[in-house]
Structure formats: C-alpha cells, structure tokens
Amino acid sequence: MNKIMLIIQREYLSRVKKKSFLIVTFLVPVLFIGMFVLIGYIAVTQNEMSEKKRVEVIDESGWFENKLHNGDNIEYTFIRQDVAAAKAGFIKSGYDYLLYIPGNTDNVQLLAEKKPTAIVTQTIASSLSSIAQSTKLAAAHIDSAVVAQAQKRISVEGLQVTDEGIKKAHTFASAGIGFVCALLIYLSLFLYGAQVMRGVIEEKVSRIIEVIISSVKPFQLMLGKIIGVGLVGLTQFILWIVLTAVLSTVAGGIMVKNIKAKTEQVSMASKAAQGAAGNGQAAAHADNFAGDIMEEIDSIPIAYTLSCFLFYFLFGYLLYSALFAAVGSAVDSETETQQFMIPVTLPLIFTFAMAESVIINNPDSPLSVWLSLIPFTSPIAMMIRIPFGGVPAWQLATSMALMVLGFLFTTWVAGRIYRVGILMYGKKASYKELVKWFMYKD
Amino acid sequence: MVGDAVIAAKARLLCSKFVYFTVQSITLMLSIRDIVKQYASHRALDHVSMEIEEGTVFGLLGPNGAGKTSLIRIVNQITAPDSGEVYFKGAPLHQSHTERIGYLPEERGLYKKMEIGEQILYLAQLKGLSRHEAMKRARYWFERLEIQAWWNKKIEELSKGMGQKAQFVATVIHEPELLILDEPFSGFDPVNAELIKNEILELNRKGATIIFSTHRMESVEELCDSIALINLSKKILDGKVKAIRNAHRNGTYVLEYEGQKVNVGGAPFSVLSESVVDDHHQMKLKISDGKKANDVLQYMLPLVSINKLEEVVPTMNEIFIQTVSKSTRP
Numbered sequence: 144m145n146k147i148m149l150i151i152q153r154e155y156l157s158r159v160k161k162k163s164f165l166i167v168t169f170l171v172p173v174l175f176i177g178m179f180v181l182i183g184y185i186a187v188t189q190n191e192m193s194e195k196k197r198v199e200v201i202d203e204s205g206w207f208e209n210k211l212h213n214g215d216n217i218e219y220t221f222i223r224q225d226v227a228a229a230k231a232g233f234i235k236s237g238y239d240y241l242l243y244i245p246g247n248t249d250n251v252q253l254l255a256e257k258k259p260t261a262i263v264t265q266t267i268a269s270s271l272s273s274i275a276q277s278t279k280l281a282a283a284h285i286d287s288a289v290v291a292q293a294q295k296r297i298s299v300e301g302l303q304v305t306d307e308g309i310k311k312a313h314t315f316a317s318a319g320i321g322f323v324c325a326l327l328i329y330l331s332l333f334l335y336g337a338q339v340m341r342g343v344i345e346e347k348v349s350r351i352i353e354v355i356i357s358s359v360k361p362f363q364l365m366l367g368k369i370i371g372v373g374l375v376g377l378t379q380f381i382l383w384i385v386l387t388a389v390l391s392t393v394a395g396g397i398m399v400k401n402i403k404a405k406t407e408q409v410s411m412a413s414k415a416a417q418g419a420a421g422n423g424q425a426a427a428h429a430d431n432f433a434g435d436i437m438e439e440i441d442s443i444p445i446a447y448t449l450s451c452f453l454f455y456f457l458f459g460y461l462l463y464s465a466l467f468a469a470v471g472s473a474v475d476s477e478t479e480t481q482q483f484m485i486p487v488t489l490p491l492i493f494t495f496a497m498a499e500s501v502i503i504n505n506p507d508s509p510l511s512v513w514l515s516l517i518p519f520t521s522p523i524a525m526m527i528r529i530p531f532g533g534v535p536a537w538q539l540a541t542s543m544a545l546m547v548l549g550f551l552f553t554t555w556v557a558g559r560i561y562r563v564g565i566l567m568y569g570k571k572a573s574y575k576e577l578v579k580w581f582m583y584k585d
Numbered sequence: 586m587v588g589d590a591v592i593a594a595k596a597r598l599l600c601s602k603f604v605y606f607t608v609q610s611i612t613l614m615l616s617i618r619d620i621v622k623q624y625a626s627h628r629a630l631d632h633v634s635m636e637i638e639e640g641t642v643f644g645l646l647g648p649n650g651a652g653k654t655s656l657i658r659i660v661n662q663i664t665a666p667d668s669g670e671v672y673f674k675g676a677p678l679h680q681s682h683t684e685r686i687g688y689l690p691e692e693r694g695l696y697k698k699m700e701i702g703e704q705i706l707y708l709a710q711l712k713g714l715s716r717h718e719a720m721k722r723a724r725y726w727f728e729r730l731e732i733q734a735w736w737n738k739k740i741e742e743l744s745k746g747m748g749q750k751a752q753f754v755a756t757v758i759h760e761p762e763l764l765i766l767d768e769p770f771s772g773f774d775p776v777n778a779e780l781i782k783n784e785i786l787e788l789n790r791k792g793a794t795i796i797f798s799t800h801r802m803e804s805v806e807e808l809c810d811s812i813a814l815i816n817l818s819k820k821i822l823d824g825k826v827k828a829i830r831n832a833h834r835n836g837t838y839v840l841e842y843e844g845q846k847v848n849v850g851g852a853p854f855s856v857l858s859e860s861v862v863d864d865h866h867q868m869k870l871k872i873s874d875g876k877k878a879n880d881v882l883q884y885m886l887p888l889v890s891i892n893k894l895e896e897v898v899p900t901m902n903e904i905f906i907q908t909v910s911k912s913t914r915p
C-alpha cells in the first residue's frame with residue numbers, strides 16, 4: 144500500500160510539475176471564455192462594424208417608394224432610369240447594389256459588382272415581402288392587425304408531473320447540461336486514458352520497467368499509475384472549473400454591461416427608424432428567452448448531477464484507463480497502438496454518437512436505458528439522462544454497481560495482460576498473443 | 586554444562602578459520618530447486634537447480650537465449666516459475682525479499698524526463714528506504730562515484746556511461762544482501778568499468794552475495810568463486826571455478842627447453858605443437874595416460890636443458906566453449 148502511494152505520488156507530481164500541464168490548465172479556460180467573449184463581441188458589434196451598403200432602386204411597380212426605409216446598414220436611393228441604362232452604368236455609379244423591381248414584382252433582381260452577400264439579399268427580400276404583403280392586404284381591404292393576430296405563434300409549455308406538484312420541464316437546459324457532461328467525460332476518457340497508455344509505453348521503452356517491477360508487483364505499478372493520472376485529471380478539472388468560474392464572472396460582468404448598452408442602442412435605433420411594434424416584441428421575446436434559460440439551469444438539481452458526474456467520470460476513467468494501460472503494455476511505440484485502440488475506443492464513440500441523437504431526444508427509451516446500464520457505455524449515456532431527472536433509483540443503482548464491477552473486471556483482465564506485456568520487447572503482439580498472456584499463470 | 590559451552594567457545598576460537606568455512610559452506614543465500622518455466626512454445630528453463638553460498642561471487646553463464654534472464658527474473662519475482670522453488674536464506678521466496686535484493690538488468694533504463702537525484706530517491710523508497718535515509722545514502726554514493734553535479738540533471742541530458750553510474754547507485758543504495766548484476770560492465774569505458782568492478786568487490790567484502798551474469802569470461806575467472814553454466818534451458822555445469830578448471834585438466838603442459846630439437850620417439854607424451862622462440866624451444870605436449878609430469882622430466886632431462894614445465898589449466902572461456910558446443914551437439 145505504501146509503495147502504491149509512492150507510485151501515485153511520482154505519477155502525479157511528474158505530470159503536474161510539467162510546464163505543459165500548467166500551460167494547458169490555464170490556457171483552456173482562457174481560450175474557452177475568450178471564445179465566448181469574442182462571439183458575443185462580434186454579435187453585438189457586427190452591425191457597427193459592417194459598412195453601410197448603398198443601394199439604388201428602380202421600382203417599376205411603384206409599390207415600394209416611401210415604404211422601403213433605410214435600415215442599419217442599407218441605404219436606399221430610388222432612381223428613375225431605364226433598366227438597361229442603369230445596368231450598363233452601374234459600376235461607375237458608385238452604388239454597391241442595384242435593385243431592380245419589375246412591374247409585376249415577380250422577378251426582382253439584385254446586382255452587385257461582386258456577388259451579393261446573403262445577409263443583404265435576405266434583408267432586402269424580407270423587407271420587400273412584408274411591404275408587398277401589407278400592400279396586397281390593404282388592396283384587399285383586410286385589416287393587418289387581424290392578420291397579425293391570426294399569424295401569432297402558439298407556444299407549448301412542457302410540464303412535468305412530480306410528487307411535489309407540476310413543474311416546468313426545462314428540456315432545453317437539461318439537454319444542454321447533459322450534453323456538456325457527456326462531452327467532458329468522453330473527452331477526458333480519451334485525454335487521460337491516452338496519458339496512462341503513454342506512461343506505460345514510456346516505462347517499457349526506457350526499460351526502467353524491469354527495475355521497478357523487481358521492487359513492486361506489476362499490478363501495483365499499473366494501479367498506481369492509473370490513480371496518479373486520474374488525480375492529475377481531477378486536479379485539472381477542478382482548476383478548470385474554478386478558473387472558468389472566476390474568468391467568466393469577470394468577463395461576464397464586463398460583457399453584460401456592454402451588451403446591455405449595445406442592445407438598448409440597437410433597439411432604440413430600430414424602434415426610432417421603423418416604429419414598428421413587431422421589433423419590440425422580438426426584443427421582449429429574446430429577453431424572455433434568456434430569462435428562461437437561467438430559470439431552467441436553476442431548476443436542474445446541481446448537487447445530484449455533479450455527484451453523478453464525478454462518479455461516472457471517475458469510474459469511467461478507471462475502467463477505460465486500465466484498458467489503455469493494457470494496450471500500452473502490448474506495444475513498443477505509440478504508432479503501434481492503432482490495432483488495439485479500435486475495440487477500446489469504439490464503445491465510446493458509438494455511445495457518444497447515440498448520445499447526441501437518440502438518448503438526448505428520448506432519454507427514457509429502452510435503448511437509452513440499456514446504454515446507461517452497460518459499464519462501457521454508461522458513463523456517457525447516463526450523464527445525458529441524469530439532468531432530465533426521472534431516472535429511477537434502481538436504474539441508477541444498477542448502473543453504478545455494474546460500473547464498479549465492470550471496473551474491477553477490466554482492471555483484472557488488463558492487469559493480467561499488462562504483467563506479461565511490459566516484459567515483451569520487439570515482438571509484435573496479436574490478439575491471439577494477448578489471450579495467451581492473459582492465460583499465463585502467476 | 587557451562588564448562589561445555591566454554592570449551593566449545595574455545596574450540597571455535599581455535600579453529601575460527603575452520604568454523605568460518607564450515608558456517609559459510611552450509612549458509613545458502615539462494616537455493617534454486619528444479620525450476621521449470623514454460624513460455625507458449627518455448628521452455629525457457631528445464632528443471633534447473635543450483636545453490637549459491639552466502640558471501641560469494643557467483644557467475645551465471647551461458648550463451649544468449651540460454652535462459653539466464655528468465656532465471657534472474659524468477660529470483661527477482663518479476664515472473665514466477667511454473668514449477669520448482671526458490672529459497673532465500675532458507676525461506677521460500679516472498680515479496681518482502683525484494684527489498685533485500687538489488688537488480689541491475691542487462692537492458693538499463695531510467696525515466697528520461699525525471700531528474701536523476703529524484704529518480705534514485707524514488708527507486709530507493711520503492712525498495713523500502715525512508716526518504717530521509719535514501720537521501721543520505723544517495724548523497725554518499727553520488728559523492729563516491731563523483732557524480733554529485735548531476736543530481737538535478739535528467740537522463741536525456743547525460744551520456745550513456747553517466748546514466749549507467751546512476752543506475753548502479755539505484756541498484757546498491759538499499760544495501761542489498763543479494764546483488765544480481767546482468768552484464769554490469771557493458772556500456773562502461775575501461776576506467777569506469779574498473780571503478781565499478783572495485784565497488785562490486787568492496788560490497789562483496791562487506792558481505793553482499795553477488796550473482797553475476799556475463800559473457801566476459803576473463804572477468805569470471807577474476808571475480809567469481811563459483812559458476813553455473815546454462816545452455817538450451819538446462820544447467821550443464823556448476824561448481825567452484827577452481828574445481829571446474831581442475832576437473833577440465835587434460836594433461837596438457839608447456840615445456841620450455843634449450844638445446845637440440847628432440848626426437849620424441851618412445852616418449853611418455855605426444856607433442857601437440859612445437860615452436861622456436863628466441864633461443865629456446867617451446868613445446869606443447871599431452872602426457873600419455875597413466876604418466877605424470879615427472880615422467881616427462883625424467884625423459885627430457887638427459888636430452889636438453891629445461892627452463893620450465895608448466896601445466897596448462899584450461900581457461901573458463903575454453904571450458905565454456907567446449908561444454909556449450911558439446912551440449913548443443915545432438
């Protein structure tokens with residue numbers, strides 16, 4: 144036991160002391176937050192950053208003059224000119240676009256020196272459509288308020304009946320959190336499992352292995368390495384969470400101020416420009432949406448989800464890293480690992496693919512339940528289901544028990560392959576060989 | 586009764602040398618009994634037995650692939666035999682014995698990216714030393730081998746020979762009672778090989794038993810008290826070096842004489858080779874069955890002036906080659 148502690152200590156310190164560990168640990172949250180800040184910043188300032196497009200309009204229908212208002216980025220100028228002449232003189236005219244609306248409004252054309260951008264095309268198309276619609280409605284003597292009423296979207300509220308009464312179901316946030324948890328487990332199994340494998344190969348290639356296992360049993364070394372690297376992973380995760388929380392609070396504070404100011408500006412500007420009630424409604428809707436997300440996140444049992452996450456992260460890691468260690472023991476270099484990696488990683492990739500599609504959309508389907516019970520797939524599958532709530536206690540208990548059993552079983556199998564593999568040099572192992580190694584008696 | 590004890594003690598004192606040898610000859614460091622180790626299609630060790638006395642230097646010899654490493658790994662409890670037992674100082678081999686054994690594998694290696702000092706401390710602690718004790722002894726050895734300056738260096742920054750010295754320290758730092766050294770001099774330049782050899786002998790003088798696996802036969806004759814020779818997974822020869830060499834004597838002598846070349850008709854020996862060196866003849870001869878060196882002298886004395894008659898005791902190298910090729914032949 145004392146010796147395992149020594150091994151754990153070495154495996155842990157030798158990794159944590161590395162410069163690359165520090166860099167990755169501090170850089171990931173910075174990049175993560177930085178990415179969101181950048182996205183937010185671009186989204187907010189995009190309107191300002193893009194320059195105004197000047198559009199000359201030839202309107203043969205006569206429907207749009209005085210109704211087509213200048214937008215944030217588009218300035219319309221109506222001209223009375225022959226189409227052919229305007230097209231010929233367009234490049235010299237100094238305008239960015241030429242919009243040609245024929246009399247029947249059927250085949251509207253937008254010309255530009257370069258290709259017209261999708262945003263400009265869409266903006267113009269939707270402006271034209273809504274003007275054409277209201278013009279046509281007015282021509283047919285239909286009140287546009289009636290139409291707006293008729294077109295109002297019906298929203299459906301998801302509710303969940305529980306012992307404590309009826310609650311909002313919050314499917315969106317559940318799916319989001321489940322997905323993030325599953326993704327983190329998926330990535331960390333690969334990340335830290337590969338570290339265990341590389342550590343085993345390093346010991347084998349540098350030949351120190353023989354010195355070490357003349358002092359400790361191979362199984363002790365394997366277990367010490369797995370636990371040591373696991374603690375490195377845990378340390379890194381905790382640091383990531385803490386750093387991300389700190390950084391996002393700081394960045395969030397700045398961002399929110401900025402966004403608020405900007406959105407107010409934008410909505411004021413658009414209200415002033417268009418005076419349309421629709422826009423205000425959209426803004427209110429967006430406000431609501433953000434509020435909903437916050438409320439939904441609050442509704443998820445954080446402590447329960449987090450403890451399940453830690454459990455599945457830990458045992459998923461233990462189970463898979465034992466297999467990674469066995470793979471590492473069977474090869475002489477990292478390039479040779481391919482053939483053995485496939486069966487190890489396949490269940491992970493399969494479950495993750497299922498998680499994104501089947502489980503997240505139907506967390507209580509038989510397939511979801513089965514995947515969340517089988518030890519090889521449950522760390523990912525169960526973490527998708529947990530945030531939705533309503534996983535029966537017996538399923539969770541069975542899944543966890545199987546997880547522990549699965550971990551003990553794979554570690555036992557991996558240990559038997561490992562103890563022989565680490566002493567085999569220069570011999571290309573096959574699956575048949577691995578079975579033989581497994582069968583060797585102690 | 587008390588008187589008896591006193592007499593016994595006196596007797597022991599008087600015959601201390603005798604008693605010493607008696608005790609030594611019955612105290613076994615290792616007793617390897619009927620070991621079989623089978624790998625899938627290959628039998629690495631086939632009913633191998635040998636005994637290694639405490640305080641001796643024991644040579645484990647054999648061509649490549651004979652089974653030496655398999656046997657060493659079993660003694661180090663890296664692998665286990667399929668059948669047979671190993672006794673360490675009379676007790677069946679147990680995990681706790683690993684702390685009393687030091688092992689220098691033929692394939693050397695340390696962590697490439699770990700500082701040497703830290704690495705030695707780690708390996709010493711795995712052998713059961715406290716960190717404090719390990720530190721003290723590591724400092725002593727680093728000073729003794731004049732490698733203090735490398736304490737904070739990583740293996741990848743050092744030459745091969747430097748790494749070997751560090752590895753030697755890792756092997757002996759826990760003051761093992763049994764040292765198993767697999768080709769300990771490979772990778773050392775002659776100066777450092779000599780240095781390490783002296784350290785090994787010094788450890789032996791202090792009481793460590795040394796098992797020494799090698800191909801270099803000259804070092805066997807120089808260092809080893811006893812040997813065992815393994816070939817094709819079987820032990821084919823073992824015993825004290827002197828006894829083995831004596832047993833392999835075949836009546837070959839070198840005779841140096843001055844005078845006319847002798848015509849050896851009717852001599853009690855046959856001539857294997859003869860040459861003239863400077864002013865004398867040198868003759869390698871084999872004494873006929875039943876004859877002795879004196880018979881040779883008696884025959885030659887009237888004929889020539891004799892400078893030297895010396896028996897040629899076969900070297901370990903010759904015995905090695907002879908025994909191995911004999912056992913390899915079907």
